[in-house]
Amino acid sequence: MWSWDQRLFDEVWLSLPAEQAADARHLLDHGESALAFDTAVGYLYGLHVPITPSLRQRLAQSSSRPDEALLHLRFCPDVDQRRWRVGEDTWEGLEFEERLPGRGDVAWLACNRCPEALFRFASVAASMGRVPYRCGIRDAAGVITVFTTSDDALDHLERCWS
Numbered sequence: 001m002w003s004w005d006q007r008l009f010d011e012v013w014l015s016l017p018a019e020q021a022a023d024a025r026h027l028l029d030h031g032e033s034a035l036a037f038d039t040a041v042g043y044l045y046g047l048h049v050p051i052t053p054s055l056r057q058r059l060a061q062s063s064s065r066p067d068e069a070l071l072h073l074r075f076c077p078d079v080d081q082r083r084w085r086v087g088e089d090t091w092e093g094l095e096f097e098e099r100l101p102g103r104g105d106v107a108w109l110a111c112n113r114c115p116e117a118l119f120r121f122a123s124v125a126a127s128m129g130r131v132p133y134r135c136g137i138r139d140a141a142g143v144i145t146v147f148t149t150s151d152d153a154l155d156h157l158e159r160c161w162s
Contacts, residue, residue, distance in 0.1 A: 008062060012040045015049050037062070045075040048086050048109075052079050071151055083161050084109045087117055099138065108135070114160045115140040118153050 009028065013021040020043040027036035041059055044051060051059075056073045063069035077084060086109060087093035093107035096117050100107070104122025111117065116139050120126075126133040135153035136144045147153035 008058060009037070009040070011055060012044065012059070015051060015055075016040065016043050017047070020047070034064070041069065041073070045072045049076055050079045050082065051076045074151065074154060082112055083158050084111050084118075086110075087119075096138075099142065100136075101144065105136075109154070109157060111157055111160060116157060116160075118150075118157045120150075121146075 009024075013025065016024070021040075024036045024040035024043065027033075027039055041063070043049070044059075051073070056070070056076065059073060060066045060069040087096055087107040088109075090107075092110065096107040096110070096119070097105060100119055102122050106120045106122070107117055108120055109118040116137050118135055118137050120133040120135055123131065123133055125131045132149060135147045135150050137147070137153060137156055138144050145156065147156065
């Protein structure tokens with residue numbers, strides 16, 4: 001059972017870039033409210049949009065799969081305490097990628113407290129959505145720790161904040 005309301009939608013849309021907000025709004029305007037909600041939340045974590053802990057909890061509670069939503073919404077940094085920053089598609093990320101083991105490996109997230117950064121290993125199957133990406137974290141000494149899930153990798157990246 002869905003428990004979201006228009007105020008929650010509005011808060012999410014105000015957080016999204018205009019194009020993604022319009023995409024989700026289009027679905028809602030065509031009677032696809034559940035799909036609009038999932039799409040909007042997907043854009044939030046896919047774009048790593050900073051959100052408040054309160055919004056994260058309300059979105060998870062409003063989801064048809066709250067535990068799964070909370071896992072995905074971890075990839076939205078906290079507005080008040082940004083533990084990491086996005087490295088993908090940035091100059092910093094490109095410089096980091098030069099030190100990664102494979103040519104197609106992608107810098108993803110960098111810690112705001114230490115020099116560690118999380119990256120995704122290149123994978124055709126993962127890019128097609130058939131398997132999850134394997135992730136790694138490269139530390140300041142160049143040592144790479146490999147993870148089979150992005151959640152485990154994010155836990156490792158955030159450990160210096162504990």
